[in-house]
Amino acid sequence: MNKTIIYFLLMSLLISCNKKNDVSNWSDSQINDWFNQSGWVQLTMKPDSSINKRLFVEQNILNPTSWEAALKFLKESDFNSMELGRYELADDGTYANIEEYATKDTAHFEAHKKFIDIQYLAKGKEYVYVTPVDHEKNKEVTPYHETKDIAFFDEDNYTKHLLSTGNFLVLFPSEGHKPCMKVDSNEVVRKVVVKIPVKIN
Numbered sequence: 001m002n003k004t005i006i007y008f009l010l011m012s013l014l015i016s017c018n019k020k021n022d023v024s025n026w027s028d029s030q031i032n033d034w035f036n037q038s039g040w041v042q043l044t045m046k047p048d049s050s051i052n053k054r055l056f057v058e059q060n061i062l063n064p065t066s067w068e069a070a071l072k073f074l075k076e077s078d079f080n081s082m083e084l085g086r087y088e089l090a091d092d093g094t095y096a097n098i099e100e101y102a103t104k105d106t107a108h109f110e111a112h113k114k115f116i117d118i119q120y121l122a123k124g125k126e127y128v129y130v131t132p133v134d135h136e137k138n139k140e141v142t143p144y145h146e147t148k149d150i151a152f153f154d155e156d157n158y159t160k161h162l163l164s165t166g167n168f169l170v171l172f173p174s175e176g177h178k179p180c181m182k183v184d185s186n187e188v189v190r191k192v193v194v195k196i197p198v199k200i201n
Contacts, residue, residue, distance in 0.1 A: 022201055023054065023057055023058045023061060024058075026054075026057075031053050031054050031057050032053065034057050035047075035053050035056065035057055038060070039071050039075070040056075040071060042075075043071075043074060043075055043168075045074070045120055045165065045166060045167055045168050046166065046167050046168070047167070047168060047170070048161060048163075048167045048168060048169050048170075050130070050159070050161055050169065051169070051170045052170075052172060052175075055172050056170055058201070059116060059172075059196070059198070059199060062199035062200075062201055063092070063196065063197070063199040065090055065092075066089070066090040066092055066094040066196050066197065067196065069089040069090040069094055070089060070094060070096075070118060070194045070196055073087070073089055073096055073194065074118070074120065074168070074192070074194070077192075079098060079120075079122035079190065079192055080122050080123060080190060082098055083098070084098050084099055084100060085097070085098060089194070092197055093115075093195075093197050094194070094195065094196050094197065095194075095195055096192060096193065096194045096195070097191075097192070097193045097195070098122075098190065098191070098192050099190070099191055099193075100123075100188060100189065100190045100191070101180065101188070101189065101191070102186050102187065102188050102189075103124070103126045103180055103181060103182040103183070103186050103187055103188075103189060104180045104181055104182060104186070105181075105182060105186070107178050107179075107180055107181065108141050108142075108152040108153065108154055108178065109129070109131060109138070109152065109153050109154065109155055109158075109176040109177060109178045110150055110151065110152055110153075110176065110177060110178070110179075111133045111144075111150070111151050111153065111173065111175075111176040111177075112149050112150055112151075112173055113144065113149060113173050113198075114149045114173075114197060114198060115149055115173075115195040115196060115197055115198065116170065116171065116172055116173070116195070116196045116197075116198055117169070117170070117171040117177070117193055117194070117195060118168055118169070118170050118171075118192075118193070118194040118196070119163060119168060119169045119170075119171065119179060119191065119192070119193050120163070120167075120168040120169075120191070120192045120193075120194075121163050121164055121165055121189050121190065121191055121192075122165065122190040122191070122192055123165065123188075123189055123190040124164075124165075124187050124188065124189030124190065125162060125163065125164040125165075125183050125187070125189070126162075126163050126179065126180055126181055126182065126183060126189055126191075127160050127161065127162060127163070127181040127182070127183055128160075128161045128163050128169055128171075128177055128178065128179045128180075128181065129158040129159070129160055129161075129177065129178040129181060130158060130159050130160075130161060130169075130171070130175050130176070130177050130178075131155045131157060131158040131159070131175075131176045131177075131178075132174060132175065132176065133173065133174055133175065133176045137155075138153040138154070138155050138176065139153055139154040139155065140152075140153050141153050141154055153176065155176065158178070162183065163179075172198075173198060179191075
């Protein structure tokens, strides 16, 4: 077999392998099929209908070890009996925080560049306001902090999502969010936030 043929065979193999991790050409039906057959829909808490399924599936495929670790943590943990604090889930920096706080009357939006948030309430309920990150349009409050992976801003236009024990939100870097907002009155909630590094194909 000559070198030219070997080269093209290797290139075809590489392209084929790369396409397995590339969902950009998947139809909406393929995305929905993957999502609906995944373990994420088998959890007691359900994925919120607002989740960007295409980004969700893409990140699961690009970083399966960390997403599987997150799924296992959400599936098997009794969050109301666990200690508050940080739990390391995978060696790429995937971790979870369990915290308690009183819901707020007001707050700023926040955004991240390096991590995706999975947010779930083990106790109580709160609103999470979500808005697109737009550096030209959003009113900056605190510039992006590289180490903390967070920036704060204000924005008048947003959608409001109810977060409770029955659902979880997944928030990508393109989605600014204002969590911790009260529903009817201020109440103490117990929140689980899983942080998963963003992977680029």
